[in-house]
Amino acid sequence: MLSLNTLKIGAFLGLAAIAPTIAASESSSCRCLPGDGCWPSVSTWKAFNQSVDGRLVATVPLATPCHVPSYDEKKCVALKEGWLLPEEHYQSSSSFMAPFFTNGTCDPYHPVSKPCTLGNFVKYAVNVSSPVHVAKTLRFATKHNIRFIIRNTGHDYNGKSTGAGALSVWTHHLKDIEFKNWKDEHYTGKVAKLGAGVQGIEAYEAARKLGLRMVGGECPTVGIAGGYSQGGGHSSLASKHGLGADQVLEWEVIDGTGQFLTANRTHNSDIYWALTGGGGGTYGVVWSMTSKAHQDSHVSGLNLTFTTDGISDETFYKAVELYNTHLPSYVDHGIMSLNFLTNASFSLSPMTAPGISLKELKDLTLPFRDGLKKLGIKYEMQAEEFSNYLDQFNAQTPLVEIGVAQYGSWLLPRSIVESPKSRxxxxxxARNVLSYGATFTTVGVKVTEEVTGDVYNAVNPAWRGAIAHVLMSTPWEFNKPDKMRENRKLMTDVLVPSLSNLSPESGAYLNEADFDQPNFQKAFYGKNYDKLRAIKAKYDPHHLFYGLTAVGSDEWTVSEDGRMCRVSPSN
Incomplete structure (x- = not known):
């Protein structure tokens, strides 16, 4: 893997070699790309680099050692071994984890003879260490009409952390963690102020040392303050404490004009509301997030699996329906129940039960397990009680690979599983989805006001009546672009509608959804969209912040060569 220092050393060696690869009409309505006459000169980039204390990094694609003329067999083998794990990517200033958005430009699986090109990678990143670096980068991008990207770890299913010809701020190294007391009319208790680059596992470990636990993603390397909490953020602790966004009490953010703002429910409350569930990378560059830190206690966890071996398909799906019958009783006890379903297997992996003893958890699941026995289904179960959340998380949360699938989702209303007919x-x-070889993942949660308490945020209202976030996925195959495009169409036209047609009034979790979702404004944001758009106009007057399916993104178009242009006037 290329180190940050390696990238920085070579950052300006290639600046003079920028070629006019794109021949297109230049217009203020379109972002400037390398090769355009409006693209800044080498001397301008050098001056900018000096202004940000030499922290500008020119992109060298991570998989460069796997291709001519830079082929290095040893490095390439190492890259292939780790490519499907997040750790391979988040130490890079430019690599990201959604293979669809690389457009096949540079990965370890392409022929060695195929040279790497930047394609949809950002052109430069600023490894920011102060809000001044962010403000200067924003002003430079505005002055030169360059596409702007916010990047932390590169975790994003919908390609928001990259963009052709873009200049990005890289917030990954903002790792400050401070625990303190908080008291206002809405919340009294412990909180953690997290730098924008703090990842889930870093927050969990810091909290455990103080006898606390924090809400974060099931993937331990996701940045908590980024798109995770800004987009809602489901969690193994969601049925106990609410979504990631429900924890946030305050943001520090640099808006589109370069102003450093503190935002909470009483000060700059509009951007606080928008940032808290209204989507990441949209209203400003988050510098820090202050969120609730909860008292830790014992946590029980349970894994249960069975397959179709020795049983009919009818029996298998009766078992699936039986599980959904009992799901309300699980989430009502503060349990998050993670179910992976294929056309040949059923897996609870895991059920996470904070504050519940092992005996209580086994008693809760006994009716379901008795039902499986009556159906003649043999299952394997592993259940254990842990003294704290992190131990349970480390022992039972499944490994999350990246770059292995394409996704679509829908939020399942509780009413669906409470009625025998709709169930x-x-x-x-589900059977229809699985017939296409897809995976049907159910994240069973309850995040109503009864769970969250007094919160004020822009979380998609569909979450509040949902009993589960259902994530559908089809496998990713490198070097098969036509097949992958077919799978995209399958997801949009067949798989997601299989579920959304059951509850068209619901919506989808914007962080894990089909980026071709029709009417994404309603599906991802519900009734909040127009208010969010007005807040974006206030804090992003130069229209810098863009991400696919983000608020305001429908006012732009991005062509296959990466050119980004306005399609409608600003509101």
Missing amino acids: HELTKA
Whole structure:
């Protein structure tokens, strides 16, 4: 893997070699790309680099050692071994984890003879260490009409952390963690102020040392303050404490004009509301997030699996329906129940039960397990009680690979599983999805006001009546672009509608959804969209912040060569 220092050393060696690869009409309505006459000169970039204390990094694609003329067999083998794990990517200033958005430009699986090109990678990143670096980068991008990107770890299913010809701020190294007391009319208790680059596992480990636990993603390397909490953020602790966004009490953010703002429910409350569930990379560059830190206690966890071996398909789907029958009783006890379903297997992996003893958890699941026995299904179960959340997380949370799938989702209303008729329709929908070789993942949660308490945020209202976030995925295959495009169409036209047609009034979790979702404004943001758009206009007057399916993104178009242009006037 290329180190940050290696990248920085070579950052300006190639500046003079920028070639006019794009021949297109230049217009203020389109972002400037390398090769355009409006692209800054080498001397201008050098001056900018000096202004940000030499922290500008020119992109060298991570997989460069796997291709001519820089082929290095040893390095390439190492890259292939780690390519499907997040750790390979988040130490890079430019690599990202959604293979669809690389457009096949540079990965370890392409022929060695195929040279790497930048394609959809950012052109430069600023490894920011102060808000001044962010403000100067924003002003430079505004002055030169360059596409701007916010990047932390590169975790993003929908390609928001990259963009052709873009200049990005890289917040990954903002790792400050401070625990303190908080008291206002809405919350009294412990909180953690997290730098924008703090990842889930870093927050969990710091909290455990103080007898606390924090809400974060099931993937331990996701940045908590980024798109995770800004987009909602489901969690193994969601049924106990609420979504990631429900924890946030305050943001520090640099807006589109370069102003450093503190935002909470009483000060700059509009951007506080928008940042807290209204989507990442949209309203400003988050510098820090202050969120609730909860008292830790014992946590029980349970894994249960069975397959179709020795049973009919009808019996298998009766078991699936039986699980959905009991799901309300699980989430009502503060349990997050993670279910992976294929056309040949069923897996609870895991059920996470904070504050519940092992005996209580086994008692809660006994009716389901008795039902499986009556159906003649043999299952394997592993259940254990832990003294704290992190131990349970480390022991039972499944490994999350990246770059292995394409996704679509829908939020399943509780009413669907409470009615025998609609529950049966859900089973038929799942069966249809699985018939295409897809995976049907159910994140069973309860995040109503009863769980979250007094919160004020822009979380998609569909979450509040949902019993599960259903994530559908099809496998990713490198070097098969036509097949992958077919799978994209399958997701949009068949798989997601199989579920959304059951509850068209619901919506989807914007962080894990189909980026071709029709009417994404309603599906991802619900009734909040127009208010969010007005807040964006206030804090982003130069229209710098863009991400696919983000608020305001429908006012732009991005062509296959990466050119980004306005398609409608600003509101």
